[in-house]
Amino acid sequence: MTVAALLAQFTAGGTAAAQEVNGLKTVEAFEGIAPEEARSAAIFGEMAKVITHPRCMNCHPVNSGPLQGDERKPHSPPVPRTEDNFGVVAMRCTTCHGEENRPFLGESGSVPGNGHWQLAPASMGWVGTTVPEICAQLKDPERNGGRTMTEVAHHMGHDSLVGWAWTPGEGRTPAPGTWEAFAELAENWIETGAACPG
Template identity: 50%
Template structure:
């Protein structure tokens, strides 16, 4: 994080820190579970989930096809020509629609993260804890065979988020 200390203006440093954290936040491994339409995305190209599913009213699937039908407490290896796995985590679910990121600019996501009406009611401290400690967020760095992890580590990501908060939690332009 020393490279950010060279940015003298705290607001500019804060934006630069968030842009760096945005490499994780906007990575498909994370944003695939933050759609506005209730349809999870898959893969680095963010195609709609196959088979066709919906997150349902609570983000855990529909009554006849809950997410846990396929997504278990841990990744499930699949059989085939390539090594792959079905993602798994005890907390597997879609983010609520008000927390949608798919198709949004990094600046818009930043403003949304600071808005308690659109971030699950979290304070900035709670948001940092979620990003730095939550096991489902942490899954992004260990998604299993055949799945690209998000860059860096959860620890470094948590430190970036904390530094962003400490410098005023400024956001890049929403465009």
């Protein structure tokens, strides 16, 4: 049985009300799923709502430079990927992206900002990959920035660049749920074995 079928069976069975916040199920929604591996995979499937959202995908391209907007269009002006992921000379990410979001002058919208705005390394590119492939990538230290699973959870729950996805500024749709709910899902995914959806 697939993870989706298990989740549908669980939520339809009425054994517990699925809890949700802003379109993202909370950890409590998965408590009745057994075995633990199926629960873990179902939790990652829910996390994927955030991971595959434009707020995350725009900074996780595979080969090209960053994307922007809810439409995930190529960054304007074009910004090529560099080895350090901070942009080329005279066109560093921080040239336009400051410590916080800044409103456009004279029109609606904003320039996104964070204290360490940057493109994810190419090894952490997700655009064009499947949810199971992203899951496997997050577990692989050679492709996740050398992180342990504890560090992956810490990144998802404490890195302000990840947290920015829920306060992206005018003109951008926030990621589903809340940062706290996503962080709790990530911790529980790892605690239950960090299984990947099939």
